[in-house]
Amino acid sequence: MNIFLTAFYTKDLGGGETSFINLVNYIATRDDITSITLCVPKRGALTERLNSKIEIVERSSLFELMSLSGQFDLAIHNYMNFGKKFLFLPRLKIKRNIFLCHGLWDIPRYTKTLFFDMAGAEISCVNKDVYDKIRYKNKKVTHLPLNSSNLIDTQKNDGSMNISVIGRYQDIKNQLFAVDVFEKIAESHKDVKLNFIGDSAFSQESIQYKERVEARVSLSKYKDRISFFGHLEPSDAYSKTDLVFVSSKYESFGMVIIEALSMGIPCIAPYIGGPKEIMSKEYSKFLYEPDSVEHATKVLQDVIASFGETKVYFKTLSEKTKSQYGADKMFENLISNENNIHT
Structure with missing residues (x-):
């Protein structure tokens, strides 16, 4: 052929x-x-x-x-x-x-x-x-x-829970929303950190959006627990991640989601587009209402409260994700x- x-x-x-x-x-x-x-x-x-x-x-x-x-x-x-x-x-x-x-x-x-x-x-x-x-x-x-050979299952052992938002800086990826949700849980969960992994695209709009996110974080009382890592290869990105937070206003599919699920990493995402299709069965309780800080916060709070059980649950389904995608x-x-x- x-x-x-x-x-x-x-x-x-x-x-x-x-x-x-x-x-x-x-x-x-x-x-x-x-x-x-x-x-x-x-x-x-x-x-x-x-x-x-x-x-x-x-x-x-x-x-x-x-x-x-x-x-x-x-x-x-x-x-x-x-x-x-x-x-x-x-x-x-x-x-x-x-x-x-x-x-x-x-x-x-x-x-x-x-x-x-x-x-x-x-x-x-x-x-x-x-x-x-x-x-x-x-x-x-x-x-x-999915290319699971690019993903190495490494264990993170720094004693904290790292929530990662992975993707380019664009309004549609909605990193500002992630900051709002993180601030809701940061007071009651002092060992939780927020990581932004990715960089701006080459468009001026993307560069300006990243500057808006950085400015917003600089004003946060929890800014010392928020990190910017720039672009990382997948294995490096997930080695810094306990939980993936998809903050997007819209995701057509969601490569980050199937990468995380294939590694058994817990993930929460909006009930829209690709995430809705990928996670609507076994992972439905980890979907939140789009643009709802309150509902996203509740879903995240529930995950943190039973994180040990949640990790085991995601791990048991990882091989199924690899074969399915x-x-x-x-x-x-x-x-x-x-x-x-x-x-």
Whole structure:
């Protein structure tokens, strides 16, 4: 099988980029794959982490894209909003085009769905919320893949409980909300700390949001128990973490969640989008009402009160998460010709 891939250039690696890396690196290990070609506007952080078997070609303009040629059994496009540049696809001999829809911001509008019809394309959504909002018949849900080999189960032994918020500084990630919740529990739990792990994206909005978070923390009476670690590799991030707090206003899927669950690390998250889908069964009591400081505080208080039991509970389910979200299963779901929802 010959595979063609497209992806944006990026300086940052968020959940979408990480999941794509997990998927592509898994594909590179399969014996039934003859070749893999990735087309990007230019090399960036994403391409640096890909298997050396993958041929990477840079094409930044529509004219350069038109110069591409070749025959491919399958094309996987990471994000759909590549605009008119997708006009080059008919020039390639591709048997199947699959577009990954990563969130509400990525939903194709009317003119693009017309193009998808012409190309006989398929759309794979990361959760049912996104699926329900896409007005296109050839669609399904395929969750994003985990790479558990990147995660080392290390024990943290500094005598305190570290709550970690992991992700880039963006308004949608809502780190300010995490500070509000932390202040509610800090007075009665003096051994609890809050860690922010991640950095600002390259946009000015992200840089300014990080400055807002830092300014807010500087005014907190508990600022000595709040730490900023910047970007860390997953194993380093989770080695500093007893509990993951997903503070986001919206999460299309939630790579941090499945990474934490696969390691047996307790996690609380808002009842929305991907977290709702991932945690709605065994982990439902660890979901809180979005944007509710009071409910998030209550859920966090309950977790802290029975933390020993909670850790055991999450640990018993970790292997199930690894198998459920493994890259092998996700790839099979992605290329399946079935049009049903995989959940």
